[in-house]
Amino acid sequence: MAGVRPDIGQTVVIPRVGDNLAQALARLDELANGADFALGHNLIAFDLPHLRAANPRLRLLDLLAVDTLRLNPLAFPRNPYHHLVKHYQDGSLIRGRRNDPELDARLTLEVFDNQQKAFREARAELLTAWHWLTTAVDSAGFDQFFAFLRASPRPSDAEARDAIHRCLAGNSCLTQAKMAVMDAAQQGWEVAYALAWLSVAGGNSVMPPWVRHQFPGAGRLVRQLRDNACSDPDCDWCRERHDVRRELSRWFGFDDFRPEPAGEDGRPLQRDIVEAAMAGEHALGILPTGAGKSLCYQLPALTRYDRTGALTVVISPLVALMADQRANARERVRLGDAGILIIPPEQLRSVSLRRVLHQREIGSWVLDEAHCLSRWGHDFRPDYRYVGRFIREKAGQDPIPPVLCLTATAKPDVKEEIADYFKAELGIKLRVFDGGARRTNLDFVVVPTRGSAKFDDIYQLLQEDLPEHMPGGAIIYCATRRHSEEVAQFLQEKGVKADYFHAGLPPETRKHVQESFIRGDLRAIAAANAFGMGIDKPDVRLVIHTDIPGSLENYLQEAGRADGISRRPAACCSIPRTTWSDSSGCRPVQD
Template sequence: MNDRAKEAPESGRFAPHCLSIDLEVGIKDRRIHQFAGVRGDDGRAFIFDSGDLDVQLAKLDDFAEGCAFLLGHNLIAFDAPYLAAAKPDLRLLELPMVDTLLLNPLAFPRNPYHHLVKHYQDGQLKRGRLNDPQLDACLTLEVFRDQQNALRVLRQSAPDLLLAWHWLIAADGVTAGLNAFFMTVRRRSRPTEAEAQTAIERFLGGRGCLNHARAILAEAKQHPWALAYTLAWLSVAGGNSVMPPWVRHQFPEAGILVRRLRDTACGDSDCAWCRDRHSALKELKHWFPDIPSFRAEPAHSDGRPLQQCIVEAAMGGEHVLGILPTGTGKSLCYQLLARKALARRQKPLARRPR
């Protein structure tokens, strides 16, 4: 990690050695019309709104001299590719990148949202004025400062969560900036896989099914961001929590992982979570309090009532075809499952803020 990145954030003064970048790109011509770079360390700004783009980008490169990382809101998916297309030899593109758009759902998983970010639409900044890249670059610095403060609080209150995120999203070269960022926040190096797995399992204890958690962890490298956002949502689930629609749109696995962890029975009778959350008998008593138990007949060869077998199989995520004689309670099976499913739909993962 760069020494400068290490020293800046712990001081009372917020002056990260970064260049905060914002571009204005034409909707039709897809070309850079304006840009601004604002230095986090001394507040100086470099602005381009006319002239030779190539020359001005070269000057921006000089302006970024000494910066430890690039900062931007949607930097990795938007600004950086446009900069690379306009001037592939920019030295600043070799700097580690920190993207505040990606960090936001981790730093602020709970309502109310960060006041500068439109979580409910696309996670973009609430702009003061249209086409003002300097203002947006400054706003990004402000968001970054608040994200850092919010995540630092977790060092005491949720160290496992912070450790998990550090391991999940600082894995490769693209996210070298995020590794430095998390090293700064946690005051620790990136954890090992074993440390991360232990921390994630500990974090999920009581928040989801550990059998599913282990299976998900085994494939964590395939969807690190989705799992990071899943953990963020689980950290506040039950409160006034929201998984932003743009997260659900861009990382659809996050919603799938939440459902797998919380709403799908693993079938292991030793699993405390599933025993408690996915008991067919418990659901029966909850939704049909006047019916004390499933009908004893017809029964499965293992002795369980067939009604119970059907409900448990469906709760475990299986496709089920239930064939029972007339009058033996088929309707109860689907009505129970439908009520349970409806209740879940009425508690969506994401709600539009009021």
């Protein structure tokens, strides 16, 4: 234990209590004699209860209590908060040495001094609201503190409610704001923390985890104020911020959603999926490649992050998006600087990632390429089997956040399996939006060949469908790593700028090859079937399959990467050397 009296320059340090607890407490109590108030970091929830349990007759227990942990989210709502306070579960102090209570006391004094400076720069209506809210129930210490800052006694109910209303004006739903003002006295600190976060909403801020755990009503209030649309025509917030077309224009600059594919009512399915996701529904969206699946989760994610600070976690198998979660990236997520986190399913086993996710409120879970949840996905990426359990464990006793599954193709049994999985694991029902897999801009061709002539046929297709003067690139899918290397080497010998890509290459090499292809430095790339998913390249003009994939579904996924973004005409050629055997009943194509 330790105590510091800066006004008289005295300090008491008890390095080890041992059997002299009574004597140590007496020394600490003597130091507190004559003080105006007791100050500490987590003083109210931790130190005082322990001291009261040890000796309920201590005079320092009668002092007014001021807690810097409680004040910190109010004084520093914008990241990185205070430089001496960790943004962790307990909001503890950042120490240079452990088990040094005197250092902790002096750090607390420094934090308190900086908090006072920050409060003096805060808006008057915020200080008025905080003074009233933090002293609603037996908080004489905070009453004295805010009265000193404001040079005014605790505001009246009418004055405080007016201040809260002014803090919420134009920053939240009009209907919900009126209800929040009416119930503010019962929620106290929770409303105070919600107002603090709202004062910097839309920037790089996140409500501290310990606030969300100790005062869960604060996060719920933010969601009620900004994430639940009302029907009042006079509510400018809801009419503006809950209009999906306006949000589309605000975030992406588009006037409207893609008209195709459309549902039975003629409405764009892309818009329907976005509306469902923004409304908090669980959904499965099936849109052909190039129909804008990524926007279906990006727009709701960005809107949700802006409105509530919540994080959207996207689980994706895409090699193109498996950037290492380095320390600085994890820090950006932890501090609220990121609204979307894209990870492969294997990273759910990462202890460091779990810690980061524990710091954030999860607003939605997205499964990109959701067909990977099916049986073949389990065999290929077994970590998919634990996605549901992880989501359930992260939610704890809270409702499951919205789950959005997206894929380009899914046969009836795959759709059923995805729906059954989430029903069994999470008890949720997915609303299905099925846009089919039809691609009118693709020209499908089967080219007869012989084994010895296959490489020449590949070269000939490149010359015919992607001549030198035409911009764009070609993906050549091969069944094996060795085959992809052989194809690339053959094309290089023919003078074609080509390379190969497969899982056996070092990560940096794969990244270099991929980026070269996206930039247009490579005219062709020979690759395994995983390549191309998530590639942001608008001019893939030609896709060649040198070997038929294992199923029609896989073929449609891969062939659909031909000009999947621009939707311009492109060619999909198959020059197989094996017959196509598929349980779906497709007619075999001979060599």
